[in-house]
Structures are given as C-alpha cells and as structure tokens.
Amino acid sequence: MNCGQNHHLFHVILHTYGSWLPGDPKGFRAVKHKKHCEGDWKNPPPNGLHNGLLNYSQSISNPVVSLNIAQRRIVAEAIADNLNHQGAKISICSVSEQHAHLLGEFPIDEVHYKPQINQYMQRCKTWAAKRLRDADEWGGGTLWAQGSKVVRINDRRHWDNVYAYIKRHVNEHAYIYQCL
Incomplete structure (x- = not known):
C-alpha cells in the first residue's frame, strides 16, 4: 500500500x-535452502523429525x-x-x-x-x-x-x-x- x-x-x-534455531519444531528455513525442512510454522513437520539438528543447534548456541x-x-x-x-x-x-x-x-x-x-x-x-x-x-x-x-x-x-x-x-x- x-x-x-x-x-x-x-x-x-x-x-x-536463539529463539528459532535450525531443527525447531515450528519448522525452519536453512540459509539459501541448504537443508530442506518439511512444513512451516502453520503446518509443522512431524514431531521429532529434526531433533538431532535441533540438539546440535542448541549445543553450539548461547542460551535463548x-x-x-x-x-x-x-x-x-x-x-x-x-x-x-x-x-x-x-x-x-x-x-x-x-x-x-x-x-x-x-x-x-x-x-x-x-x-x-x-x-x-x-x-x-x-x-x-x-x-x-x-x-x-x-x-x-x-x-x-x-x-x-x-x-x-x-x-x-x-x-x-x-x-x-x-x-x-x-x-x-x-x-x-x-x-x-
């Protein structure tokens, strides 16, 4: 407008x-789509699908x-x-x-x-x-x-x-x- x-x-x-990391259960997008993620925040991916990536992301990040x-x-x-x-x-x-x-x-x-x-x-x-x-x-x-x-x-x-x-x-x- x-x-x-x-x-x-x-x-x-x-x-x-740290509030929305790769592997987040709400869904996520990788920079330049290097990693494909099923779903998004409206239609999240199946539970646990990206737990490994989320755990890794949390381990290398400061607290949220x-x-x-x-x-x-x-x-x-x-x-x-x-x-x-x-x-x-x-x-x-x-x-x-x-x-x-x-x-x-x-x-x-x-x-x-x-x-x-x-x-x-x-x-x-x-x-x-x-x-x-x-x-x-x-x-x-x-x-x-x-x-x-x-x-x-x-x-x-x-x-x-x-x-x-x-x-x-x-x-x-x-x-x-x-x-x-």
Whole structure:
C-alpha cells in the first residue's frame, strides 16, 4: 500500500537470539535452502523429525534470550523512537518474550525494500540493546537473531488485519506500543 511518494507500509517481525534455531519444531528455513525442512510454522513437520539438528543447534548456541516485562517496554519504546528518528512512522509495535512485531510506514524505494528495511531494523536492534544496557536491564551478549521478516502491506484490509493481529499479542503478555 503506497502512502505517498516513496512511503510504503510493512509488517516487520524480529526474533530474539536463539529463539528459532535450525531443527525447531515450528519448522525452519536453512540459509539459501541448504537443508530442506518439511512444513512451516502453520503446518509443522512431524514431531521429532529434526531433533538431532535441533540438539546440535542448541549445543553450539548461547542460551535463548527471553525478555521480561520491563525489558519488553524498553525495547518497544526504543524501536518506535529509533524508527521515528529515522523517518519511519510506526502505527503499532508489540514486544513479546522472544519476538517483536511492528507495522509501519517506511520512506524507501519500493523495488529494493527488503535490504532497506533490514538496515532500518539493524539500527533499531542496536539502539534497543543500548537502551536496555543504559537501564541496567541487559548484561550484554547477543540480544537479537539475525535479520527480520518483512511483509509488504497490500491494501487497507491487510493493514487492518495486521494491526489487529499485532494488538492481540497482549494475550501473550506483550508490551504494546501504539501511535495511532
């Protein structure tokens, strides 16, 4: 959905470090599809299919990062503040224990939007980690998983559905930051 010259709406999803590893029972995707995985989060693979890969992934990773309630508030506000500072307009942001969702309008080139939004989000992730450290809510280490999932919003109905979906994350004790 175009919001004006070079402004477009997107749903962006971030994960904390270690929250979705190769072999995860929710399903997974290997980088450049080096390993095929049956199913996805909507239709997960059969139980135990990738237990060996998951055990290996966990053995070489640091512990999963889980955000407490106070940390969720700091992260949501940091993401919204940083994106607004970068010229994006955030409608809603939710931060749960191990992931975040946001719906926003980004001033970007519509052709190559994924790398541009990933740059925005990398700056947000860095800023959120700094804000947690400044508040003595984070001892250091890796806070975020690499990358983000970016979904372009197609029309008003899509926007309304995503907005409601993000708002429902309050049911999993997410901190909700709303700007509209």
